[in-house]
Each structure stands twice: as C-alpha cells, then as structure tokens.
Amino acid sequence: MIISLNRHRNIIDFALSSLMRRKMKNFSLLAVYTLIVFVIASLLFFVHALKREAALVLADSPDMVVQRLMAGRQDLIPAAYAEKIRSIPGVSTVTPRLWGYYYDPIFGANYTLMVPAKPTIEPGSILVGAEVSRNQRVGVGDMVAFRTSAHTPLLLTVKGIYPAASNLVAADLIIMSAADFQAMFNFPETLATDLAVTVANPREQATIAAKVVEALPDARPILKSEILRTYDSIFDWRGGMMVVILSAAVLSFVIFAWDKATGLSAEERREIGILKSIGWETADVLFLKFWEGIAISLSAFLLGGILAYGHVFFFSATLFEHALKGWAVLYPRFRLVPAVDGFHLTVLFFLTVLPYTAATIVPAWLAATTDPDAAMRS
Amino acid sequence: MRKSDQFLFFTAFIGILFVLMLLSSRLGQEAANAGLRERARLARELMLTDLCLFTEARYTRHPSMADLHSAFQDHPFSLEHFPSGSFISPPARYER
Structure with missing residues (x-):
C-alpha cells in the first residue's frame, strides 16, 4: 500500500x-x-x-386565473362573469383582480400596478417595490406624481417600501387602492383585469376550467399547473x-x-x-x-x-x-x-x-x- | 515539500471547499427559507402569478398571463425583439 x-x-x-x-x-x-x-x-x-x-x-398562486379574450387578445373581463363562475359547483371563491402596467416617461421604466384583494391601502397612498423606490428616488412619506390616462397628474404618497429581499416578486410593484387605480386609467368599475378562482378540490381544476369555457365561450382559464409549468420551461x-x-x-x-x-x-x-x-x-x-x-x-x-x-x-x-x-x-x-x-x-x-x-x-x-x-x- | 504533496494538499483543499459548498447549500436552507416564505406570503396575499424577472415587455413580465403566441407575439415563428424573450419557451401545449 x-x-x-x-x-x-x-x-x-x-x-x-x-x-x-x-x-x-x-x-x-x-x-x-x-x-x-x-x-x-x-x-x-x-x-x-x-x-x-x-x-x-408560486405554489400558493390562484388555482385558476380566468381572462377574457377579444379578437385574439386579452381584454378586460366584466365583473358579472364572476357570478357565473361562482355558480359552478366546486368553485370556492372568485376574486376580480385589478392590475396593469404603467410606463414612466421620465425614468423610462415599466411598473406593474396592482390593487390588493383585501383593501389594505387607503386612497391616496401606495406601497412600492424596492426597485421602484430606487428608480424614482423616493422614500416613505414622499409623494410621487403619476400621469393618468387623461394626462392629468395624480399625486400619491409612499406609505411603505417592500424590502429588497422581496425583489423577486415585488421589485416593480406599485400597490394602490381600487379608487386610485380606476382614476389613473379611467378604468370602468364594472370591469376587472381578470378573475382569480379558488377551487375546493385541486383534482377538479381541469373539469371546472372546461365548465368555465362552456359557460363563457370567450373566457380563457389559466390553471396553476400551467403557471408553474411556464417557469419550469423558462x-x-x-x-x-x-x-x-x-x-x-x-x-x-x-x-x-x-x-x-x-x-x-x-x-x-x-x-x-x-x-x-x-x-x-x-x-x-x-x-x-x-x-x-x-x-x-x-x-x-x-x-x-x-x-x-x-x-x-x-x-x-x-x-x-x-x-x-x-x-x-x-x-x-x-x-x-x-x-x-x-x-x-x-x-x-x-x-x-x-x-x-x-x-x-x-x-x-x-x-x-x-x-x-x-x-x-x- | 514535494510537488506531489503540494498538489495533493491543494486538491484536497479545493475538494473540501467543494463539499462544504454542497453542504452549505443544504445547511443554509433554513435561514434562507425564511425569506422565501416571506416572498410566498406576499405572492399569496397579492395573488401574484409571476416572478419579477424581466420588466422589459408585458409578456416577459407576466409570461404565464401572456397572449397565446407570446413570446412570439406577432406570429409563432417571428423573430423575438426582446432579449429576455429568448429565455422563455412557448407554452408547453404549443411545443412540437
């Protein structure tokens, strides 16, 4: 040896x-x-x-997101669709989601604007992601001027900043109230961006998706498994x-x-x-x-x-x-x-x-x- | 010290570093998972569907919510304009 x-x-x-x-x-x-x-x-x-x-x-992302398609593109979905989906057996909750994009012409950045499901933020205030705060050079208590779709200024106060540790999900987020969101985009109160659906039995998701399409032919359901698969193939x-x-x-x-x-x-x-x-x-x-x-x-x-x-x-x-x-x-x-x-x-x-x-x-x-x-x- | 001993010590040293690297990725999980749980909580509360990886176009910011032909927006075989579009595959059901 x-x-x-x-x-x-x-x-x-x-x-x-x-x-x-x-x-x-x-x-x-x-x-x-x-x-x-x-x-x-x-x-x-x-x-x-x-x-x-x-x-x-994303394991706890919505079980299903229902969009409405119009001429091959995603369109705003009537809040009345929520009632029809809620009546399908096996559906637990249907929550309209209000979200969209805002292009900041001064800093040249795209932000994601979102209204939380629970009204956790009062009108006139916003919560921002760490990168939005860095990009806009604003801190808690500062005011930020946004340009509405009618080209009028909308002043909102920063109430909180998400920590940098949340960047992977919240870097570009601006969380605001439904009233501010609707004022910003002249967004009709009877419409939503899409609907988040919770299904009681996960094994019934595909069946319920088929029932949604049957009841609402212009709807496009996106299952959680498809969301997860998107990131598996990225x-x-x-x-x-x-x-x-x-x-x-x-x-x-x-x-x-x-x-x-x-x-x-x-x-x-x-x-x-x-x-x-x-x-x-x-x-x-x-x-x-x-x-x-x-x-x-x-x-x-x-x-x-x-x-x-x-x-x-x-x-x-x-x-x-x-x-x-x-x-x-x-x-x-x-x-x-x-x-x-x-x-x-x-x-x-x-x-x-x-x-x-x-x-x-x-x-x-x-x-x-x-x-x-x-x-x-x- | 002989060259062979120097080499064996050096290899053993970087070998141990390599093993420690693998172990630290397992041992450090608990501390790191606290941050991960916080991100998961935020995603659950805000009902998020996508990670904030690419903010350059709406279909790269929210690939799972994008139009059917994204990231090939104009038609399925069109050239991709945004660099991050080349990291994202078409939805699984359209792959051939």
Whole structure:
C-alpha cells in the first residue's frame, strides 16, 4: 500500500514537473478550462435555484386565473362573469383582480400596478417595490406624481417600501387602492383585469376550467399547473441564448479533446521513448498521463464549480445581469436561495473531467506501446 | 515539500471547499427559507402569478398571463425583439 502510494507520489512529481516545463501553455489551458466550467456551472446553478424558487413562491398562486379574450387578445373581463363562475359547483371563491402596467416617461421604466384583494391601502397612498423606490428616488412619506390616462397628474404618497429581499416578486410593484387605480386609467368599475378562482378540490381544476369555457365561450382559464409549468420551461436549453452559451462551451470541450486526441507533440513522444528506454513500464507512462490529465481537469472542475457557486449565490449572478436585463431600465437585483442539484454536478463532472483525461491517456498509450527507439526517433 | 504533496494538499483543499459548498447549500436552507416564505406570503396575499424577472415587455413580465403566441407575439415563428424573450419557451401545449 505504502509502496504503491510512494510510486504514485513519484509519478505525480514527474507529471507536475512535466506540466511546469510547458508552464504558459498549461496555465492558460487551466484558466480557459476553469472559465468554461464556471460558465456552465453558473448557468446550471442559476437555472436550478430559480426554478426551485418559482415552484415554492408560486405554489400558493390562484388555482385558476380566468381572462377574457377579444379578437385574439386579452381584454378586460366584466365583473358579472364572476357570478357565473361562482355558480359552478366546486368553485370556492372568485376574486376580480385589478392590475396593469404603467410606463414612466421620465425614468423610462415599466411598473406593474396592482390593487390588493383585501383593501389594505387607503386612497391616496401606495406601497412600492424596492426597485421602484430606487428608480424614482423616493422614500416613505414622499409623494410621487403619476400621469393618468387623461394626462392629468395624480399625486400619491409612499406609505411603505417592500424590502429588497422581496425583489423577486415585488421589485416593480406599485400597490394602490381600487379608487386610485380606476382614476389613473379611467378604468370602468364594472370591469376587472381578470378573475382569480379558488377551487375546493385541486383534482377538479381541469373539469371546472372546461365548465368555465362552456359557460363563457370567450373566457380563457389559466390553471396553476400551467403557471408553474411556464417557469419550469423558462431557461429551457432550447432557448436562444442558452443554446448559444451551451454550444460555445461544448465546442470548446471538443477543441480541447481534439487537441489532445489528435496525438502527442514530437517532444512528448520523445519523452515517452526516453522513459521507456530507462525502464518505465507502459502502465507507469499511462499513470503519468492520467495524473497530468487529472491535475488540469479536476482542478478546473473544482475551481470552476466553487467560483460559479460564489458568482450565483453571493454575487447575484452579476455576469448574467446584462443578458437578463435586456432593454429594461428596471432590473430586479435578487439573491437566490442556494440550491445545487447533485445530478447536474455529476453530469458536469462526466462531461468535463472524464473526456479530457481519456483524451490525454489514449494517444500516450499508442506511443507507449511502440518501440522506444522508434518513439525517440519520430 | 514535494510537488506531489503540494498538489495533493491543494486538491484536497479545493475538494473540501467543494463539499462544504454542497453542504452549505443544504445547511443554509433554513435561514434562507425564511425569506422565501416571506416572498410566498406576499405572492399569496397579492395573488401574484409571476416572478419579477424581466420588466422589459408585458409578456416577459407576466409570461404565464401572456397572449397565446407570446413570446412570439406577432406570429409563432417571428423573430423575438426582446432579449429576455429568448429565455422563455412557448407554452408547453404549443411545443412540437
């Protein structure tokens, strides 16, 4: 056991000396390799944590949201529809939701305006998300001027600001009373944006959705399962930017493996010939190449994984910010709850460490099984 | 110290860091879940249906409430104008 350990320590000593002889090449290889693992791991961590967060946060979203479609687009829904839906057996509650968007022409940002189901805010006051407060440069007690649909100013007082920890759901929210919402958009009192429906038995949701469409042919029910599925398919690997990032990373690995698998340099071939001629066995040469491959690929995998974890969970995935922000002025800065999927890491390990190590060993095996004299002369 | 020992110590060190990273993601859950529960409470009270990820267009702000062909608003194979539209797949029932 100790002899075997010492043998491997000697081989590792030689492998590291061999790598250090081509210091620049191997350090740059390690840096690029780490960078690729870092990008892929960051993406995997970010997407997994976000999907998990979406599933947990939206678990209590309405069982069903009923919209009204008009000429293929969503239209305001009459509050009278609520009565018809309420009369369907199995429906517990139907709550009209009032919400919409407000474009701020001064700061160029889009906000989501919403009226809470329970009247928790009095007319003339608003609650705002942390990013709205930052964007508008307002604090509690300040007044904000909005422009109504009639182009008249509407002054509202900030009564509270949601903490930055709520950014993932409330960054761009402005919560106001129904009276202010209706005054702002000249919104008819008999209409709502959509209806939130609660169903007593979750297994009856699809049946009730069918009954809603039967009773109200212009209605479009959206089930909670569809809402959750939307976030399950977000950042799908087939999405445009994901394909670009993943294919760039896979191509880089192909180039690495190709560089290694196409054979050894004349210098490396001569080195193997000399080692064989001074008494090294083929197994020793293969161990040498194995340790050379491991020193690069395992270090890159571990370093890339650790850096990706820090990037996503401590620095809020700042490198992805520009891609995620797009044309938006208001970008929610949020910290995800750390969650790492062991399966993803295992796949990443098998995709990064094993092919590179194998591509290092195979050409060395071909060179080590030839005559040392021929290897030295080649 | 021999080079092999330096390498083995370094690998062991980053290996332990890596394992600690995996463990901390599990151990830190309880503290982090308090914030998560708060977000879930807010979503329940306000009857929210979407996360605030992309505010650039209405169909990327509320993808689950968007028109049927969003994020391909104009027609199913149109080029997407907003960058975040490329992160969002069409609804599952329209995938082929």
